[in-house]
Amino acid sequence: MSLEFSSSDDAPDLECVIAALDDGDCREIITVLEEPMTVHEVAEATDRPLSTTYRKLDALSDAGLVEEAGGIRRGRHQKARYVANLERISIGFDDANELRVEIDRSSNLGLWSEITQEF
Template identity: 70%
Template sequence: MSLEFSSSDDTLSVERVIGALDDEACREIVAVLEDPMTVEEVAEATDRPLSTTYRKLDRLTDAGLVEEAVGIREGRHQTSRYVATLGRLSIALDGDNELRADIDRARGHSIWSDR
């Protein structure tokens, strides 16, 4: 039985998406990213070390489940904010009894809103 993937961005690997969501820390991060947050804010909200938070955000970004935007604050320091892009994930059998994964991405959320 093969796994067929459909999404607004078919270039993403199903294995990366499912692998990231199989990771408890990654799921916890996606859950807290309703609004854009910095790495430090995510680490505090999930009670995880910064090093772990950076690794998990990289994994989620690579899987297309989190979006990163870099901005410039006072003094030319750069800061990144992250927001979850996963709206819904469903895995089901299609008419040919093949597994099909559908990902709906959250849209219309500005990564810099309200912050």
């Protein structure tokens, strides 16, 4: 499924997507998020501080490139897990010569969003 981002409140704008893709830390995080991971797991896998990891995951979420996919429940607390939700990104001009972004979403996210582990 391809989505065209517009300036509506629920879709990230082109600048947000480009800024996330221009950030090396964000690109590295996307590569490790093949399956859902907690913020701590992402920080460990990318050898980044937790504060940076939280900030980059926020930017990627705002850009619509990663999504929360359920959580891990430990006692009364649930830790969010994140997963990359894309297979391909295209940036190009539309018929009105306006830049637009299309993201082919991963069809596997539905599986991950249904899973919640309990410990």
